[in-house]
Amino acid sequence: MLAAYVPILILFGIAVFIAVFVITVSAMLGPQRGTPRKLAPYESGMEPIGAAIRRIPVKFYVVAMLFIIFDIEVIFFYPYALVFRELGVPGLIAMGVFFMVLVVGFVYEWKKGALKWE
Amino acid sequence: MEPIQIPPVDLTLIAPLLTITAWAIVLLLVDAFLIPDERKKLTGYLALAGLAVTALVAVPLWNVDGSTFSDMVVLDRYSLTLTWLFLLIGGLTIAMALEYLPRHGIEQGEFYPLILFAVASMILLAQATDLIVIFLGIELLSLTLYILTGFAYPRVTSEEAGMKYLIMGAFAAGFFAYGIALIYGATGSTNLAAINAYLAAEPFVLSEQVLLLAGVGLLLITFGFKIALVPFHMWTPDVYEGAPTPVAAFMSVGTKAAALAVLLRILGSAFPLAYEFWLPVLSVLAAVTMLVGNLGALTQTNVKRMLAYSSISHAGYVLLGVIVATERGVEAFLFYMLAYALTNLGAFAVVIALEQRSESAWSLDDFSGLFQRQPFLAIAMAIFMFSLAGVPPTAGFIAKFYVFTAAYEGGLGWLALIGLLTSAIAVYFYLRVVLRMFTRDPGRPVEPAMDRGLHLNITLAAGLTLLIGLLPMPVVNLVERSLVALGL
Amino acid sequence: MDTLIFIITAAIALIGAVAMVVARNAIHSALFLLLNFGAVAVLFLLLYSPFLFAIQLTVYAGAIMVLFLFVVMLLGAERIEDAPDQIAWQRPLGIGLGVVLMLVAMATALRASAFAPPPGGEALATFGDPAALAALLFTHYLLPFQITGIILLVAVIGVVVLNQRGRHRSEEAGREDARTRRREDARR
Numbered sequence: 001m002l003a004a005y006v007p008i009l010i011l012f013g014i015a016v017f018i019a020v021f022v023i024t025v026s027a028m029l030g031p032q033r034g035t036p037r038k039l040a041p042y043e044s045g046m047e048p049i050g051a052a053i054r055r056i057p058v059k060f061y062v063v064a065m066l067f068i069i070f071d072i073e074v075i076f077f078y079p080y081a082l083v084f085r086e087l088g089v090p091g092l093i094a095m096g097v098f099f100m101v102l103v104v105g106f107v108y109e110w111k112k113g114a115l116k117w118e
Numbered sequence: 119m120e121p122i123q124i125p126p127v128d129l130t131l132i133a134p135l136l137t138i139t140a141w142a143i144v145l146l147l148v149d150a151f152l153i154p155d156e157r158k159k160l161t162g163y164l165a166l167a168g169l170a171v172t173a174l175v176a177v178p179l180w181n182v183d184g185s186t187f188s189d190m191v192v193l194d195r196y197s198l199t200l201t202w203l204f205l206l207i208g209g210l211t212i213a214m215a216l217e218y219l220p221r222h223g224i225e226q227g228e229f230y231p232l233i234l235f236a237v238a239s240m241i242l243l244a245q246a247t248d249l250i251v252i253f254l255g256i257e258l259l260s261l262t263l264y265i266l267t268g269f270a271y272p273r274v275t276s277e278e279a280g281m282k283y284l285i286m287g288a289f290a291a292g293f294f295a296y297g298i299a300l301i302y303g304a305t306g307s308t309n310l311a312a313i314n315a316y317l318a319a320e321p322f323v324l325s326e327q328v329l330l331l332a333g334v335g336l337l338l339i340t341f342g343f344k345i346a347l348v349p350f351h352m353w354t355p356d357v358y359e360g361a362p363t364p365v366a367a368f369m370s371v372g373t374k375a376a377a378l379a380v381l382l383r384i385l386g387s388a389f390p391l392a393y394e395f396w397l398p399v400l401s402v403l404a405a406v407t408m409l410v411g412n413l414g415a416l417t418q419t420n421v422k423r424m425l426a427y428s429s430i431s432h433a434g435y436v437l438l439g440v441i442v443a444t445e446r447g448v449e450a451f452l453f454y455m456l457a458y459a460l461t462n463l464g465a466f467a468v469v470i471a472l473e474q475r476s477e478s479a480w481s482l483d484d485f486s487g488l489f490q491r492q493p494f495l496a497i498a499m500a501i502f503m504f505s506l507a508g509v510p511p512t513a514g515f516i517a518k519f520y521v522f523t524a525a526y527e528g529g530l531g532w533l534a535l536i537g538l539l540t541s542a543i544a545v546y547f548y549l550r551v552v553l554r555m556f557t558r559d560p561g562r563p564v565e566p567a568m569d570r571g572l573h574l575n576i577t578l579a580a581g582l583t584l585l586i587g588l589l590p591m592p593v594v595n596l597v598e599r600s601l602v603a604l605g606l
Numbered sequence: 607m608d609t610l611i612f613i614i615t616a617a618i619a620l621i622g623a624v625a626m627v628v629a630r631n632a633i634h635s636a637l638f639l640l641l642n643f644g645a646v647a648v649l650f651l652l653l654y655s656p657f658l659f660a661i662q663l664t665v666y667a668g669a670i671m672v673l674f675l676f677v678v679m680l681l682g683a684e685r686i687e688d689a690p691d692q693i694a695w696q697r698p699l700g701i702g703l704g705v706v707l708m709l710v711a712m713a714t715a716l717r718a719s720a721f722a723p724p725p726g727g728e729a730l731a732t733f734g735d736p737a738a739l740a741a742l743l744f745t746h747y748l749l750p751f752q753i754t755g756i757i758l759l760v761a762v763i764g765v766v767v768l769n770q771r772g773r774h775r776s777e778e779a780g781r782e783d784a785r786t787r788r789r790e791d792a793r794r
Binding site: 122123124125127139143146187188190191226228231232235238242248250251254255257258261262264268269271326328329332 | 713714717744750756760
Binding site for chain 1: 120121122124146147150151
């Protein structure tokens with residue numbers, strides 16, 4: 001059963017390997033001549049001001065929540081795509097009802113301005 | 119590949135559910151697009167119309183019986199009677215909220231579609247015969263209630279209540295999901311009838327079915343939480359106090375009725391054979407609930423909290439009707455729920471009438487001398503208090519009588535006795551409110567905020583409470599006829 | 607082989623879960639939870655449920671984890687302050703009851719394993735196959751599927767309602783401010 005997923009495991013292994021490899025090799029081979037500018041956490045000309053850990057606005061959170069809701073909706077489309085030919089018109093109706101309910105949600109939140117960033 | 123057949127679906131069997139859900143969805147859009155901010159009350163009236171239409175749609179289904187959606191929902195008289203009860207609860211709640219929301223500056227049009235969704239989920243629960251549908255129904259109901267509980271922004275107690283309810287509710291939902299998994303593992307089905315059939319066909323010792331028993335236990339925990347049985351009741355006073363008062367009223371009767379109704383169906387149609395296992399557990403829960411609920415209410419000086427504890431104790435009384443699992447018990451359950459819904463919604467309506475923006479009017483002192491200032495409110499509140507205490511000639515008396523006799527006949531005499539004794543305790547704190555209203559001098563003048571919706575609400579609730587108390591037979595007939603095959 | 611993989615992933619899942627609870631830094635907690643999600647995803651694979659495996663990774667390890675991180679960053683709650691418990695006996699009692707519950711659950715699982723799997727519980731040839739799952743979803747589980755849609759809709763309403771009112775109110779307050787300012791200007 002799990003043999004089918006060995007390629008995924010190999011891919012995962014390659015990803016980890018590349019990440020580790022790139023960092024260690026560049027640390028070993030690269031010249032290490034640090035200047036204060038170069039050692040600053042962010043060296044594209046900006047002076048870093050204040051702590052990196054800051055509170056972020058609540059809007060990100062609202063968008064993330066709305067995203068999850070529609071993410072879950074999309075999840076249901078995947079199994080539908082697998083069998084939509086076999087289901088035929090009744091399946092289309094069933095999916096259509098489900099989809100319309102969520103379109104209502106989308107239209108509603110749009111109208112209410114929940115998607116506006118301001 | 120060969121085509122997959124979707125099994126035939128009979129939509130007439132879920133017509134009330136469809137009507138109210140569709141109405142709620144359309145109302146949501148109508149509210150967002152057509153109704154201007156200053157006329158949100160119109161949304162409330164449209165929601166009331168939706169409840170009325172749904173009630174009418176349900177009428178021709180009285181003689182229809184059947185199940186659809188792969189036996190996941192059933193239509194029977196039991197579910198229809200409950201449907202009407204839920205519609206009534208929803209209607210009274212909206213009538214209470216019409217003026218309450220703008221007065222407290224928390225009016226948003228979504229309130230009314232959300233109430234409709236909550237009522238829809240309750241109807242779904244009354245019709246559900248599959249654990250998965252029941253789980254989804256409970257989740258839908260809880261989700262709407264989390265939102266409604268936190269509706270009274272920027273009052274901090276409301277946010278706190280919403281948060282508390284959400285966390286506890288999510289925790290309870292986890293128990294339910296795990297319980298379903300164990301029951302499925304033990305019996306191979308989530309369908310109530312199929313579970314019973316499996317248990318009946320297989321000759322084994324039930325006490326060795328640990329998976330099944332553990333699963334049922336987990337389900338009971340969730341119901342304990344939703345119905346607010348002791349010791350799962352801790353959240354109740356805080357949430358009721360913090361939630362907007364109409365929402366608290368709705369929760370105190372609606373959630374309880376829906377959860378008890380579905381608990382009754384689960385016990386009656388899936389686990390009648392496990393009777394000897396769940397009965398002792400639920401009996402003890404009922405006894406403790408009656409005791410703690412009433413003792414807790416004794417010490418409260420805040421009327422809203424007192425009503426919260428009182429609702430806990432009443433859950434204990436109704437549970438008696440559910441667990442005796444005789445026909446008499448189910449009748450008693452339905453009757454009690456109706457009487458309690460009317461009375462409690464009425465009592466909350468009086469609280470709303472006295473409630474100011476400052477939230478100060480929940481203290482017992484605010485009821486002092488109410489009779490001199492507002493005889494109508496005082497008399498109505500007295501009727502509700504008498505009914506909650508179970509004093510004749512009110513609906514509450516008949517309801518308690520019904521439940522206690524059902525428990526006695528069903529062999530739970532000791533529980534009926536505890537019920538009687540705790541009712542005697544309860545008389546003290548209910549009558550304390552009445553005495554305050556009629557004998558004391560008015561203390562701080564509280565300007566009651568009466569409006570047509572509240573007036574109608576209180577009159578209707580008080581009138582019906584008295585009427586059912588004096589002439590219980592029509593309702594008794596209704597509940598007697600509501601009993602169809604519940605596996606009893 | 608499967609047993610070995612199960613033991614390893616289950617151990618990782620457990621370690622992730624426990625570490626998530628005990629970690630003092632909320633970001634670390636979130637990352638341990640991510641580890642747990644990943645391990646549980648592999649457990650789903652072992653249970654012949656590739657679809658759940660994919661969902662576990664996209665929805666839980668992807669979207670929900672981002673949401674958690676947003677909350678942590680929103681509140682600036684990376685570190686938990688060591689506030690003493692208001693009720694001192696609460697924590698030991700909770701841990702004790704948790705242990706009891708776990709023992710009961712383990713006893714249940716051990717005793718239950720002595721029984722043959724009930725009908726319907728056997729692994730079918732197509733069990734967990736996404737297409738078979740889809741066929742079930744649109745036939746037997748059609749109603750739960752539709753209810754899920756309604757639940758998601760209510761969730762959308764919840765997000766909008768609980769977010770909107772803050773904005774609404776601040777706008778109103780702003781307008782109120784502007785009005786008083788104008789009135790004061792007029793008086794001057």
